[in-house]
Amino acid sequence: MDFTVSEQTRAMIQLMQRFMEREVFPLERAFLAQGFPAIESEAEGLRRKVRQMGLWAPAQPKEYGGMGLPLTDFALVSEVLGQSPLGHYLFGCQAPDAGNIEILHDHGTPGQKERWLGPLVRGEIRSCFSMTEVELPGSNPVMMDATALKDGDDYVINGQKWYTTAADGAAFAIVMAVTDPEAAPYRRASMIIVPTDTPGFDLVRNIAVMGHSGSGPFSHAEILYHSCRVPRSNLLGPEGDGFRIAQERLGPGRIHHAMRWLGVCRRALDLMCKRAVTRPIAPGSVLADKEIVQAWIAESAAEVEAARALTLQTAWKVESLGWKEAREEISMVKFVVANVMQHVVDRALQVFGGLGMTDDTIIAFFYRHERAARIYDGADEVHKLSLAHRILKPYREAHRAGEGGLDVFRG
Numbered sequence: 412m413d414f415t416v417s418e419q420t421r422a423m424i425q426l427m428q429r430f431m432e433r434e435v436f437p438l439e440r441a442f443l444a445q446g447f448p449a450i451e452s453e454a455e456g457l458r459r460k461v462r463q464m465g466l467w468a469p470a471q472p473k474e475y476g477g478m479g480l481p482l483t484d485f486a487l488v489s490e491v492l493g494q495s496p497l498g499h500y501l502f503g504c505q506a507p508d509a510g511n512i513e514i515l516h517d518h519g520t521p522g523q524k525e526r527w528l529g530p531l532v533r534g535e536i537r538s539c540f541s542m543t544e545v546e547l548p549g550s551n552p553v554m555m556d557a558t559a560l561k562d563g564d565d566y567v568i569n570g571q572k573w574y575t576t577a578a579d580g581a582a583f584a585i586v587m588a589v590t591d592p593e594a595a596p597y598r599r600a601s602m603i604i605v606p607t608d609t610p611g612f613d614l615v616r617n618i619a620v621m622g623h624s625g626s627g628p629f630s631h632a633e634i635l636y637h638s639c640r641v642p643r644s645n646l647l648g649p650e651g652d653g654f655r656i657a658q659e660r661l662g663p664g665r666i667h668h669a670m671r672w673l674g675v676c677r678r679a680l681d682l683m684c685k686r687a688v689t690r691p692i693a694p695g696s697v698l699a700d701k702e703i704v705q706a707w708i709a710e711s712a713a714e715v716e717a718a719r720a721l722t723l724q725t726a727w728k729v730e731s732l733g734w735k736e737a738r739e740e741i742s743m744v745k746f747v748v749a750n751v752m753q754h755v756v757d758r759a760l761q762v763f764g765g766l767g768m769t770d771d772t773i774i775a776f777f778y779r780h781e782r783a784a785r786i787y788d789g790a791d792e793v794h795k796l797s798l799a800h801r802i803l804k805p806y807r808e809a810h811r812a813g814e815g816g817l818d819v820f821r822g
């Protein structure tokens with residue numbers, strides 16, 4: 412494996428890091444205190460600056476105005492931007508738009524690309540991805556109630572979805588719904604583009620997550636589709652291919668998430684160290700003098716470094732061999748990094764004491780919102796089960812064939 416980073420990438424990352432420190436971190440105070448609407452116009456100004464610097468939409472296709480970075484370079488970028496909840500939004504590569512852009516790019520018709528993909532990459536509109544349902548397990552999405560049934564030249568969609576991230580203010584949703592209830596389970600659902608101003612697309616509420624409903628790109632909506640009618644030309648990819656396309660999207664998406672989470676770790680660890688060396692705990696001594704705090708810092712640094720190596724190695728494998736070859740590593744990355752992040756943020760919060768519980772630093776935001784990392788993008792348990800299944804498969808086969816003794820020395 413080659414971790415060499417080109418001079419050009421290194422310079423770009425340094426530029427982004429400076430921008431994060433000078434322009435983005437200072438905006439977090441108002442964001443935390445008053446929410447996204449309070450900073451929206453300032454954020455727009457920063458997005459303009461990012462475009463002027465030539466750093467807009469780092470992972471998105473060049474022909475649509477993005478930078479077209481390869482996955483490993485974007486992974487490094489995602490780490491830098493992940494240091495703030497605002498980073499990816501300000502650089503035009505936030506979820507779920509980034510994933511939706513990939514889907515539209517790979518599966519959209521020329522008409523769909525012109526209407527949705529171009530404006531999405533340019534940041535003129537936003538989108539959302541609507542799959543998970545209130546009453547059924549997101550972990551087993553073949554259990555899906557939402558239907559999109561053909562009626563003349565249209566699909567008519569009915570269903571109740573939730574956790575549709577960033578639906579508030581989005582121009583369209585990519586909706587997963589059952590188009591053929593009689594098909595094999597993984598062939599039943601399709602992806603359909605639904606403009607959010609379509610009659611029958613009802614945003615019921617932005618769900619309160621740990622007490623905060625958020626708004627705009629920083630929200631998760633419950634959506635009722637009732638007799639929501641869209642033309643059949645809004646089908647994205649072939650009918651029945653919904654799960655296949657979703658799988659393709661999730662592979663690289665998990666690397667993006669994991670590197671963003673490592674950005675969270677980096678910020679939390681940095682803040683933890685700054686706090687430890689400045690907080691007096693007894694006359695003449697600070698928190699950093701305490702061995703227990705030193706252990707937290709050392710453990711955090713080592714865990715982050717190990718998680719980072721695993722993630723970059725996986726990004727490299729996805730890029731060079733394809734996501735199918737890297738399936739096992741992608742599962743490892745998902746649950747390893749999500750848990751490392753949680754430990755590191757928790758330790759940082761502990762070192763900050765009462766201040767850590769407030770919104771006077773970014774740590775409580777991370778603590779509230781990043782807990783979900785163990786749930787979305789495939790719950791950790793699902794990844795562990797599928798990884799163990801793959802690891803155990805040859806052992807089971809060997810055992811069935813009467814091979815694979817235990818090397819137990821008896822007698």
Ligand SMILES: Cc1cc2nc3c(=O)[nH]c(=O)nc-3n(C[C@H](O)[C@H](O)[C@H](O)COP(=O)(O)OP(=O)(O)OC[C@H]3O[C@@H](n4cnc5c(N)ncnc54)[C@H](O)[C@@H]3O)c2cc1C
Nearest residue numbers: 540541542543548549550574575576783786787788790792
């Ligand atoms: C912040 C956030 C953002 C999200 N954004 C989106 C979005 O934009 N679009 C969208 O469609 N969805 C989104 N989701 C939904 C997310 O994909 C689901 O929450 C996730 O798939 C889990 O589904 P569930 O909540 O129904 O939990 P369930 O499927 O009911 O699972 C509950 C728990 O059971 C355990 N479990 C599940 N399966 C197994 C198993 N086989 N063996 C053992 N244990 C198991 C896991 O611990 C899991 O956490 C988001 C969720 C969150 C929290």
